[in-house]
Amino acid sequence: MLKDIGKLPSVKLTLSRAMELTGFIYSHAWVLKLMRGQTNGRELLRPAVTRFATSFMTLSSIHRQKNNLRKMFNLETWRQSKWARDSKGKSAERIVHMPSFWNNIVRILKLTAPLVGVLKLVDGDKKPAMRYIYEAMDRAKETIAKAFGDDLSKYSEVFDIIDKRWQDQLHRPLHATGYYLNPAFFYDHPNIQGEDEVMRGLYQVIEKMVPTQDQDKVDRQLDIYRHAGGLFGMEIAKRNRKKKSPAPELQKLAVRVLSLTCSSSGCERNWSTFEQIHTKKRNKLDHKRLQDLVYCKYNQALKERYDCRDSIDPIKLVDIDESNE
Secondary structure: OHHHHHOOHHHHHHHHHHHHHHHHHHOOHHHHHHHHHHHOOOOOOOOOOEHHHHHHHHHHHHHHOHHHHHHHHHOHHHHOOHHHOOHHHHHHHHHHOOHHHHHHHHHHHHHHHHHHHHHHHHOOOOOOOOOOHHHHHHHHHHHHHHHOOOOHHHOHHHHHHHHHHHHHHHOOHHHHHHHHHOHHHHOOOOOHHHOHHHHHHHHHHHHHHOOHHHHHHHHHHHHHHHHOHHHHOHHHHHHHHHOOOOOHHHHHHHHHHHOOOOOOOOOOEOOOHHHHHHOOOOOHHHHHHHHHOOOOOOOHHHHHHHOOOOOOOOOOOOOOOOOOO
């Protein structure tokens, strides 16, 4: 998605200018030292999970240092330097003082920051992501729409990109099933059973992952899950540690699905092969805890005591101040 967004003409031009600016600064030690003096040592380059995420995170860093960069190119020290007379230095200075450059950065960050958040969630090592990815994508789109005041004309092109990639390549029945079987979302969305896409995905997963002789049992046990409400709370989670679950086949399926990790496989990563191999080890203790508490109903008390719902909020827009635009 980020790669496709990066191909849009206005985005491509802004990214090109950002690379030109950072390329000039980081290619000359004197200029880099001057910049760090204005930014209190903060950098513009931001490594990320994929090359495409890196580009957009670097835009965020550049925007945070907007005022400092402008100050830098207004310093008498800069004006008296040889780099101020260099063609690349002049071009970098021109970019920093270009209003359209900053306006475009704000727009691009509004479009991409939620997607970068989802990418971090998907490629995280601490928590299995399958139970969150479906909801995270929905929230990402909602966040983008809200950032533009629900004016579809300002983000329709990006939504087309998101929908195409999501439907053609990324959306799978497992995502819908993880959404349905995650109590944190199920009990907060009373209309979830009316979502055809979710229910279709759920039953596709049951047919695929549950032995034929157990499929009818799982279907019946779904009624327990749907209607038990508070019964799937703290007490039943405690009891399930000591005796047989009232829905063992459904619990087994839920554990399998909710403990799955996701990955943006196929993307170019910045870490080494060694790190890829050794940073995805499964945590058996977390898996056991998930099995014990797979039916915990989400509420604040359970969140604090059992952490049934992940505390990570992947959809956080970059802090953007448009007051000077």
